[in-house]
Amino acid sequence: MPTSSAAMQMRDTQKSLKAVPFSAKSIMNNVETGSPPRAGAFKERPLMKPTAFRKFYERGDFPIALEHDTKGNKIAWKIEIEKLDFHHYLPLFFDGLCETTHPYEFFARQGVHDMLEHGGSKILPVIPQLIIPIKNALNTRNHQVVCTTLKVLQHLVVSGEMVGEALVPYYRQILPILNIFKNKNLNSGDGIDYSQQKRENVGDLIQETLEAFERHGGDDAFINIKYMVPTYESCLLN
């Protein structure tokens, strides 16, 4: 009997052996390597360094009057938007979309909105410079930032003629994140989805954005969207 209990004890100690996966030790019998770590595809990736927008804002380089009053949903521009250098300012405001703290987040969002609403034909030539800030903002995978960026993208495609078409070559940079979060819909059963009214449901926003891309992206838009987001179905065909 003592021999069998000693054998059991030995087997137990062998089972509890732990090793690093893919190491030489890990191929031995009765060694536990544990479960693989999470890939973190949906995990938030916070900013490592402050944005250029924040730097320019703190230095007072933007032509906006910094007011912190209760009226609060408008920017007072020191210079008319029509006279601004869009090649300089529009990418900077887009860079600020990564921000989540006040006042940076508000001024970036409202600044982009005003410039898109009143920019007209000056927006189209700047499109190539906007792609990296858009990609960076989406890559943060932060709920608030992704929602804001999707709304900005919806505004961008209708902001001027040919802007939707000009975005098609850049779908490869923009759409991967949309593909990741496309199914992120709140399953509330028969409850009320309060984020619906505030337009903060990422899955719905992505669907709206892709539909806007297809509507304003010309003939090649759908096939390019489908290539990057295979589960997307056309809203125009059929």
Add this chain to the structure above:
Amino acid sequence: MAASTSAPELQQAVRPAQSYKPTGIQRPKQWSSEVEDAYRFQLAGYRDEREYAACKGPDSVERWPENGFVKKLQRKDGNFYYYNQRRECADKDVGGTKIYSYAEQEGK
């Protein structure tokens, strides 16, 4: 000598600002394009279009060609406010907007 201004001319130049004093005020109950206009002017720090025209000159208001809503206004401190093409005056702001009336309007 060319710069000198005669008395009647001077009077005319001063007169508009005085004659733009409103004689009545109303609080609207419902949204309308008139309320939307008043809301936009008041957000920029003016009573209405009359006061804005008196400060910045006639035809200085830029409007959206599609629906005629105010597009851009210059505040009294020289900064610019830009407005959307769509309605900006929310239902909660309707009651806070003031519609001014003037003596000649009342006379009609």
